[in-house]
Amino acid sequence: MWTFFHKLGSPRHFYRISGRLLPWLAWSTVVLIVAGLYGGLIEAPPDYQQGESYRIIFIHVPSAWMSLFVYMLMAAAGAVGLIWHIKLADVVAAASAPIGASFTFLALVTGSLWGKPMWGTYWVWDARLTSELVLLFLYFGVMGLHAAIEDKRTASRAAAVLALVGVVNIPIIHYSVEWWSTLHQGPTVTKVDAPSIHLSMLIPLLTMAVAFKLYYFTVLLMRARSEVLERERASAWVRELARET
Amino acid sequence: MPVTDLVLYLPRGDRAITPNLIESMETLREFFHMGGYGFYVWSAYGVAFVVLVANVVVPMLRMRDVRARLARQARMEEQS
Numbered sequence: 001m002w003t004f005f006h007k008l009g010s011p012r013h014f015y016r017i018s019g020r021l022l023p024w025l026a027w028s029t030v031v032l033i034v035a036g037l038y039g040g041l042i043e044a045p046p047d048y049q050q051g052e053s054y055r056i057i058f059i060h061v062p063s064a065w066m067s068l069f070v071y072m073l074m075a076a077a078g079a080v081g082l083i084w085h086i087k088l089a090d091v092v093a094a095a096s097a098p099i100g101a102s103f104t105f106l107a108l109v110t111g112s113l114w115g116k117p118m119w120g121t122y123w124v125w126d127a128r129l130t131s132e133l134v135l136l137f138l139y140f141g142v143m144g145l146h147a148a149i150e151d152k153r154t155a156s157r158a159a160a161v162l163a164l165v166g167v168v169n170i171p172i173i174h175y176s177v178e179w180w181s182t183l184h185q186g187p188t189v190t191k192v193d194a195p196s197i198h199l200s201m202l203i204p205l206l207t208m209a210v211a212f213k214l215y216y217f218t219v220l221l222m223r224a225r226s227e228v229l230e231r232e233r234a235s236a237w238v239r240e241l242a243r244e245t
Numbered sequence: 246m247p248v249t250d251l252v253l254y255l256p257r258g259d260r261a262i263t264p265n266l267i268e269s270m271e272t273l274r275e276f277f278h279m280g281g282y283g284f285y286v287w288s289a290y291g292v293a294f295v296v297l298v299a300n301v302v303v304p305m306l307r308m309r310d311v312r313a314r315l316a317r318q319a320r321m322e323e324q325s
Binding site: 052053056059060098099105106113116219225226233239241 | 276300
Protein backbone atom coordinates (compact mmCIF):
# COMPACT_ATOMS: atom_id res chain seq x y z
CA MET A 1 0.00 0.00 0.00
CA TRP A 2 2.81 2.33 0.88
CA THR A 3 4.45 1.55 -2.44
CA PHE A 4 1.30 2.79 -4.20
CA PHE A 5 1.49 6.21 -2.56
CA HIS A 6 5.21 6.29 -2.94
CA LYS A 7 4.84 5.64 -6.65
CA LEU A 8 2.21 8.37 -6.89
CA GLY A 9 4.82 10.82 -5.75
CA SER A 10 7.24 9.62 -8.40
CA PRO A 11 7.43 12.13 -11.26
CA ARG A 12 8.03 9.37 -13.78
CA HIS A 13 4.92 7.43 -12.82
CA PHE A 14 2.94 10.62 -12.64
CA TYR A 15 4.01 11.48 -16.18
CA ARG A 16 3.02 8.06 -17.48
CA ILE A 17 -0.31 7.81 -15.66
CA SER A 18 -1.33 11.39 -16.41
CA GLY A 19 -0.58 10.73 -20.07
CA ARG A 20 -3.04 7.86 -20.05
CA LEU A 21 -5.70 9.80 -18.14
CA LEU A 22 -5.58 12.95 -20.23
CA PRO A 23 -7.66 11.86 -23.26
CA TRP A 24 -10.41 10.57 -20.97
CA LEU A 25 -10.48 13.76 -18.93
CA ALA A 26 -10.38 15.96 -22.00
CA TRP A 27 -13.15 14.21 -23.88
CA SER A 28 -15.48 13.94 -20.89
CA THR A 29 -14.93 17.66 -20.31
CA VAL A 30 -15.97 18.45 -23.87
CA VAL A 31 -19.03 16.21 -23.74
CA LEU A 32 -20.22 17.63 -20.44
CA ILE A 33 -19.67 21.23 -21.54
CA VAL A 34 -21.72 20.63 -24.68
CA ALA A 35 -24.45 18.92 -22.65
CA GLY A 36 -24.41 21.66 -20.02
CA LEU A 37 -24.56 24.46 -22.59
CA TYR A 38 -27.37 22.78 -24.47
CA GLY A 39 -29.33 22.31 -21.25
CA GLY A 40 -28.65 25.83 -20.09
CA LEU A 41 -28.93 27.88 -23.25
CA ILE A 42 -31.58 25.95 -25.18
CA GLU A 43 -33.56 23.61 -22.94
CA ALA A 44 -33.96 25.64 -19.76
CA PRO A 45 -36.83 28.14 -19.78
CA PRO A 46 -36.36 31.88 -19.13
CA ASP A 47 -36.58 33.06 -15.54
CA TYR A 48 -39.86 34.70 -14.49
CA GLN A 49 -37.97 37.62 -12.92
CA GLN A 50 -34.69 37.87 -14.81
CA GLY A 51 -35.75 36.68 -18.24
CA GLU A 52 -32.86 35.39 -20.31
CA SER A 53 -30.09 37.23 -18.44
CA TYR A 54 -29.97 34.54 -15.74
CA ARG A 55 -28.30 32.21 -18.25
CA ILE A 56 -24.99 33.74 -17.21
CA ILE A 57 -25.39 31.53 -14.15
CA PHE A 58 -24.16 28.51 -16.09
CA ILE A 59 -20.73 30.09 -16.35
CA HIS A 60 -20.73 32.31 -13.28
CA VAL A 61 -21.57 29.78 -10.55
CA PRO A 62 -19.35 26.93 -11.77
CA SER A 63 -16.46 29.40 -12.13
CA ALA A 64 -17.02 30.69 -8.60
CA TRP A 65 -17.21 27.17 -7.18
CA MET A 66 -14.02 26.26 -9.01
CA SER A 67 -12.23 29.38 -7.78
CA LEU A 68 -12.75 28.09 -4.24
CA PHE A 69 -12.12 24.42 -5.02
CA VAL A 70 -8.85 25.07 -6.81
CA TYR A 71 -7.67 27.33 -4.01
CA MET A 72 -8.26 24.60 -1.43
CA LEU A 73 -6.42 22.10 -3.60
CA MET A 74 -3.57 24.53 -4.14
CA ALA A 75 -3.30 25.18 -0.40
CA ALA A 76 -3.47 21.45 0.39
CA ALA A 77 -0.81 20.62 -2.19
CA GLY A 78 1.29 23.45 -0.80
CA ALA A 79 0.94 22.02 2.70
CA VAL A 80 1.94 18.54 1.51
CA GLY A 81 5.00 19.99 -0.22
CA LEU A 82 5.86 22.05 2.83
CA ILE A 83 5.55 19.18 5.31
CA TRP A 84 6.75 16.16 3.34
CA HIS A 85 8.91 17.88 0.70
CA ILE A 86 7.20 16.02 -2.14
CA LYS A 87 8.18 17.75 -5.38
CA LEU A 88 5.03 16.70 -7.18
CA ALA A 89 2.90 18.47 -4.58
CA ASP A 90 4.83 21.68 -5.29
CA VAL A 91 4.25 21.17 -9.01
CA VAL A 92 0.50 20.72 -8.51
CA ALA A 93 0.30 23.81 -6.33
CA ALA A 94 2.23 25.94 -8.82
CA ALA A 95 0.25 24.64 -11.78
CA SER A 96 -3.08 25.23 -10.04
CA ALA A 97 -2.51 28.91 -9.33
CA PRO A 98 -3.06 30.36 -12.83
CA ILE A 99 -6.05 28.09 -13.40
CA GLY A 100 -7.65 29.14 -10.13
CA ALA A 101 -6.95 32.77 -10.93
CA SER A 102 -8.66 32.30 -14.30
CA PHE A 103 -11.77 30.90 -12.65
CA THR A 104 -11.81 33.72 -10.09
CA PHE A 105 -11.45 36.29 -12.87
CA LEU A 106 -14.28 34.61 -14.78
CA ALA A 107 -16.53 34.56 -11.72
CA LEU A 108 -15.91 38.27 -11.17
CA VAL A 109 -16.37 39.32 -14.81
CA THR A 110 -19.45 37.20 -15.51
CA GLY A 111 -20.90 38.29 -12.18
CA SER A 112 -20.26 41.89 -13.14
CA LEU A 113 -21.95 41.43 -16.53
CA TRP A 114 -24.92 39.85 -14.76
CA GLY A 115 -25.02 42.56 -12.12
CA LYS A 116 -25.27 45.44 -14.56
CA PRO A 117 -28.68 44.52 -16.04
CA MET A 118 -30.03 43.01 -12.80
CA TRP A 119 -28.69 45.25 -10.05
CA GLY A 120 -27.98 48.30 -12.17
CA THR A 121 -24.26 48.23 -11.40
CA TYR A 122 -21.13 46.47 -12.62
CA TRP A 123 -19.61 46.44 -9.15
CA VAL A 124 -20.40 46.99 -5.51
CA TRP A 125 -18.14 46.62 -2.50
CA ASP A 126 -20.29 44.08 -0.73
CA ALA A 127 -18.82 41.19 1.25
CA ARG A 128 -19.18 38.49 -1.41
CA LEU A 129 -17.69 40.45 -4.31
CA THR A 130 -14.93 42.00 -2.23
CA SER A 131 -13.80 38.72 -0.69
CA GLU A 132 -13.78 37.07 -4.13
CA LEU A 133 -11.62 39.94 -5.40
CA VAL A 134 -9.25 39.36 -2.47
CA LEU A 135 -9.10 35.72 -3.60
CA LEU A 136 -7.91 36.89 -7.00
CA PHE A 137 -5.17 38.94 -5.32
CA LEU A 138 -4.14 35.88 -3.29
CA TYR A 139 -3.81 33.86 -6.49
CA PHE A 140 -1.74 36.67 -8.02
CA GLY A 141 0.42 36.64 -4.91
CA VAL A 142 1.10 32.92 -5.28
CA MET A 143 1.86 33.33 -8.98
CA GLY A 144 4.05 36.33 -8.24
CA LEU A 145 6.11 34.43 -5.69
CA HIS A 146 6.73 31.60 -8.15
CA ALA A 147 7.78 34.09 -10.78
CA ALA A 148 9.96 36.21 -8.52
CA ILE A 149 11.93 33.56 -6.62
CA GLU A 150 14.66 31.75 -8.58
CA ASP A 151 14.96 28.58 -6.54
CA LYS A 152 11.86 26.48 -7.10
CA ARG A 153 11.88 24.91 -3.66
CA THR A 154 12.05 28.26 -1.89
CA ALA A 155 9.42 29.69 -4.19
CA SER A 156 7.08 26.78 -3.48
CA ARG A 157 7.65 27.13 0.25
CA ALA A 158 6.83 30.83 0.25
CA ALA A 159 3.83 30.34 -2.03
CA ALA A 160 2.54 27.53 0.18
CA VAL A 161 2.69 29.74 3.25
CA LEU A 162 0.78 32.47 1.46
CA ALA A 163 -1.80 30.01 0.17
CA LEU A 164 -2.30 28.53 3.64
CA VAL A 165 -2.66 31.89 5.34
CA GLY A 166 -5.19 32.85 2.65
CA VAL A 167 -7.36 29.80 3.36
CA VAL A 168 -9.20 31.92 5.93
CA ASN A 169 -10.73 33.78 2.98
CA ILE A 170 -12.55 30.70 1.74
CA PRO A 171 -15.15 30.39 4.52
CA ILE A 172 -15.42 34.18 4.47
CA ILE A 173 -16.39 34.08 0.80
CA HIS A 174 -18.80 31.23 1.32
CA TYR A 175 -20.58 32.62 4.38
CA SER A 176 -20.33 36.28 3.39
CA VAL A 177 -23.91 36.28 2.09
CA GLU A 178 -25.12 34.95 5.44
CA TRP A 179 -22.90 36.92 7.82
CA TRP A 180 -23.37 40.32 6.18
CA SER A 181 -26.21 41.97 4.37
CA THR A 182 -25.01 41.75 0.78
CA LEU A 183 -26.34 42.77 -2.60
CA HIS A 184 -25.28 39.32 -3.81
CA GLN A 185 -28.04 36.81 -3.22
CA GLY A 186 -27.90 34.10 -0.57
CA PRO A 187 -27.06 30.42 -1.14
CA THR A 188 -29.36 28.52 -3.49
CA VAL A 189 -27.55 25.20 -3.82
CA THR A 190 -24.77 24.92 -1.22
CA LYS A 191 -26.92 24.98 1.87
CA VAL A 192 -28.38 22.51 4.36
CA ASP A 193 -31.73 22.41 2.59
CA ALA A 194 -33.29 21.42 -0.74
CA PRO A 195 -31.94 23.64 -3.54
CA SER A 196 -34.26 26.56 -4.25
CA ILE A 197 -33.77 26.41 -8.01
CA HIS A 198 -35.85 24.63 -10.61
CA LEU A 199 -34.60 21.26 -11.81
CA SER A 200 -34.49 22.37 -15.46
CA MET A 201 -31.92 24.96 -14.40
CA LEU A 202 -30.22 22.94 -11.69
CA ILE A 203 -29.27 20.04 -13.95
CA PRO A 204 -27.34 22.08 -16.54
CA LEU A 205 -25.78 24.02 -13.65
CA LEU A 206 -24.48 20.87 -12.01
CA THR A 207 -23.43 19.49 -15.39
CA MET A 208 -21.33 22.59 -16.01
CA ALA A 209 -19.93 22.35 -12.47
CA VAL A 210 -18.73 18.80 -13.08
CA ALA A 211 -17.48 19.79 -16.54
CA PHE A 212 -15.43 22.61 -15.04
CA LYS A 213 -13.94 20.23 -12.50
CA LEU A 214 -12.89 17.82 -15.22
CA TYR A 215 -11.57 20.77 -17.20
CA TYR A 216 -9.46 21.83 -14.24
CA PHE A 217 -7.93 18.36 -13.88
CA THR A 218 -7.28 18.19 -17.62
CA VAL A 219 -5.49 21.53 -17.72
CA LEU A 220 -3.73 20.87 -14.41
CA LEU A 221 -2.25 17.64 -15.74
CA MET A 222 -1.16 19.39 -18.94
CA ARG A 223 0.67 22.06 -16.98
CA ALA A 224 2.11 19.64 -14.45
CA ARG A 225 3.47 17.35 -17.15
CA SER A 226 5.62 19.99 -18.82
CA GLU A 227 6.77 21.20 -15.40
CA VAL A 228 7.75 17.67 -14.41
CA LEU A 229 9.67 17.14 -17.67
CA GLU A 230 11.62 20.30 -17.08
CA ARG A 231 12.41 19.63 -13.45
CA GLU A 232 13.49 16.05 -14.15
CA ARG A 233 15.38 16.80 -17.36
CA ALA A 234 18.60 15.37 -15.95
CA SER A 235 17.04 12.01 -15.08
CA ALA A 236 17.34 8.89 -17.21
CA TRP A 237 13.69 8.49 -18.11
CA VAL A 238 13.41 12.07 -19.42
CA ARG A 239 16.55 11.66 -21.49
CA GLU A 240 15.09 8.47 -22.90
CA LEU A 241 11.91 10.35 -23.75
CA ALA A 242 13.88 13.19 -25.35
CA ARG A 243 15.81 10.76 -27.51
CA GLU A 244 12.60 9.21 -28.77
CA THR A 245 11.30 12.55 -30.14
CA MET B 246 -40.32 45.21 -44.00
CA PRO B 247 -40.62 42.22 -41.66
CA VAL B 248 -38.99 38.90 -42.50
CA THR B 249 -42.36 37.24 -43.00
CA ASP B 250 -42.97 39.38 -46.10
CA LEU B 251 -40.26 37.39 -47.86
CA VAL B 252 -42.66 34.44 -48.02
CA LEU B 253 -44.73 36.31 -50.64
CA TYR B 254 -41.71 36.70 -52.94
CA LEU B 255 -40.52 33.08 -52.88
CA PRO B 256 -41.60 30.49 -55.50
CA ARG B 257 -44.69 28.44 -54.63
CA GLY B 258 -42.84 25.14 -54.64
CA ASP B 259 -40.83 26.09 -51.55
CA ARG B 260 -43.84 27.06 -49.43
CA ALA B 261 -43.56 23.87 -47.33
CA ILE B 262 -39.97 24.70 -46.27
CA THR B 263 -39.97 28.47 -45.93
CA PRO B 264 -42.33 28.99 -42.95
CA ASN B 265 -40.06 26.70 -40.90
CA LEU B 266 -37.01 28.51 -42.19
CA ILE B 267 -38.51 31.82 -41.18
CA GLU B 268 -39.36 30.40 -37.76
CA SER B 269 -35.85 29.05 -37.31
CA MET B 270 -34.38 32.41 -38.31
CA GLU B 271 -36.68 34.09 -35.79
CA THR B 272 -35.65 31.61 -33.09
CA LEU B 273 -31.98 32.17 -33.94
CA ARG B 274 -32.49 35.94 -33.77
CA GLU B 275 -34.18 35.55 -30.38
CA PHE B 276 -31.33 33.33 -29.27
CA PHE B 277 -28.82 36.07 -30.01
CA HIS B 278 -31.10 38.76 -28.62
CA MET B 279 -31.52 36.92 -25.29
CA GLY B 280 -34.64 38.92 -24.38
CA GLY B 281 -32.74 42.19 -24.62
CA TYR B 282 -29.82 41.01 -22.53
CA GLY B 283 -27.81 39.76 -25.48
CA PHE B 284 -24.82 42.02 -24.86
CA TYR B 285 -24.41 40.86 -21.26
CA VAL B 286 -25.05 37.17 -21.83
CA TRP B 287 -22.84 36.85 -24.90
CA SER B 288 -20.06 39.00 -23.46
CA ALA B 289 -20.01 36.69 -20.45
CA TYR B 290 -19.90 33.56 -22.61
CA GLY B 291 -17.34 35.21 -24.88
CA VAL B 292 -14.96 36.01 -22.01
CA ALA B 293 -15.45 32.48 -20.68
CA PHE B 294 -14.60 31.02 -24.07
CA VAL B 295 -11.42 33.07 -24.39
CA VAL B 296 -10.25 32.25 -20.86
CA LEU B 297 -10.97 28.53 -21.16
CA VAL B 298 -9.33 28.23 -24.57
CA ALA B 299 -6.27 30.18 -23.40
CA ASN B 300 -5.87 27.84 -20.44
CA VAL B 301 -5.67 24.93 -22.84
CA VAL B 302 -3.49 26.54 -25.51
CA VAL B 303 -0.84 27.94 -23.14
CA PRO B 304 0.11 24.57 -21.59
CA MET B 305 0.09 22.97 -25.04
CA LEU B 306 2.58 25.51 -26.34
CA ARG B 307 4.70 25.16 -23.22
CA MET B 308 4.84 21.38 -23.59
CA ARG B 309 5.84 21.75 -27.22
CA ASP B 310 8.67 24.13 -26.27
CA VAL B 311 9.90 21.90 -23.44
CA ARG B 312 9.97 18.81 -25.63
CA ALA B 313 11.74 20.70 -28.41
CA ARG B 314 14.37 21.97 -26.01
CA LEU B 315 14.89 18.53 -24.48
CA ALA B 316 15.19 16.93 -27.92
CA ARG B 317 17.73 19.55 -28.98
CA GLN B 318 19.76 18.93 -25.82
CA ALA B 319 19.66 15.18 -26.39
CA ARG B 320 20.95 15.63 -29.95
CA MET B 321 23.76 17.91 -28.77
CA GLU B 322 24.81 15.40 -26.13
CA GLU B 323 24.86 12.60 -28.67
CA GLN B 324 27.15 14.57 -30.96
CA SER B 325 29.68 15.42 -28.23
